[in-house]
Amino acid sequence: NAGVTQTPKFQVLKTGQSMTLQCAQDMNHNSMYWYRQDPGMGLRLIYYSASEGTTDKGEVPNGYNVSRLNKREFSLRLESAAPSQTSVYFCASSEQAADNSPLHFGNGTRLTVT
Amino acid sequence: GNSVTQMEGPVTLSEEAFLTINCTYTATGYPSLFWYVQYPGEGLQLLLKATKADDKGSNKGFEATYRKETTSFHLEKGSVQVSDSAVYFCALNKGAGKSTFGDGTTLTVKP
Numbered sequence: 001n002a003g004v005t006q007t008p009k010f011q012v013l014k015t016g017q018s019m020t021l022q023c024a025q026d027m028n029h030n031s032m033y034w035y036r037q038d039p040g041m042g043l044r045l046i047y048y049s050a051s052e053g054t055t056d057k058g059e060v061p062n063g064y065n066v067s068r069l070n071k072r073e074f075s076l077r078l079e080s081a082a083p084s085q086t087s088v089y090f091c092a093s094s095e096q097a098a099d100n101s102p103l104h105f106g107n108g109t110r111l112t113v114t
Numbered sequence: 115g116n117s118v119t120q121m122e123g124p125v126t127l128s129e130e131a132f133l134t135i136n137c138t139y140t141a142t143g144y145p146s147l148f149w150y151v152q153y154p155g156e157g158l159q160l161l162l163k164a165t166k167a168d169d170k171g172s173n174k175g176f177e178a179t180y181r182k183e184t185t186s187f188h189l190e191k192g193s194v195q196v197s198d199s200a201v202y203f204c205a206l207n208k209g210a211g212k213s214t215f216g217d218g219t220t221l222t223v224k225p
Binding site for chain 1: 155158
């Protein structure tokens, strides 16, 4: 079982460049999430999609956009990268957007913006 | 808003020692509580969960009990192994399954 797959694993961008982080899950989960992980700050929610066709902002959405392409795929786009977006990005999914549903994570994308 | 406070690390123990990592939370109502573990270069994995007061979650020798009266969910293991070295995150879910995470506690177990 692949679970949650993220691409790429590593990326270096120059300030102002754009890129899309890809995420796909094969568990038939309804809900998908994007988090960023910064040292000493835990994980912070960027955007989420409770179900196919819906997306909502999380705690730190500025500078990002998302697309729920279908039930399996949820992409994160940086339109104009900034050094403050240097981070490790994790995609996650859950069976449903319910409090008792745990998250299943991908292995992350390490992004550096110079 | 919701928040999770974890015991600051890093924590270093000898093999077979007893482990406690403290976690307290602030939330309205009754959140679900989780512990996740992260190994180097990987994403977080669910370790255990509890969805109501007095529930005990357990997995791989780890345990945590949902204490509503003290708003706590402390992680314990009776005898740690070198392979338990990782970063541990406490988290709560409240409101459409959105998770709030603690800052993580790094555990190193020495042989």
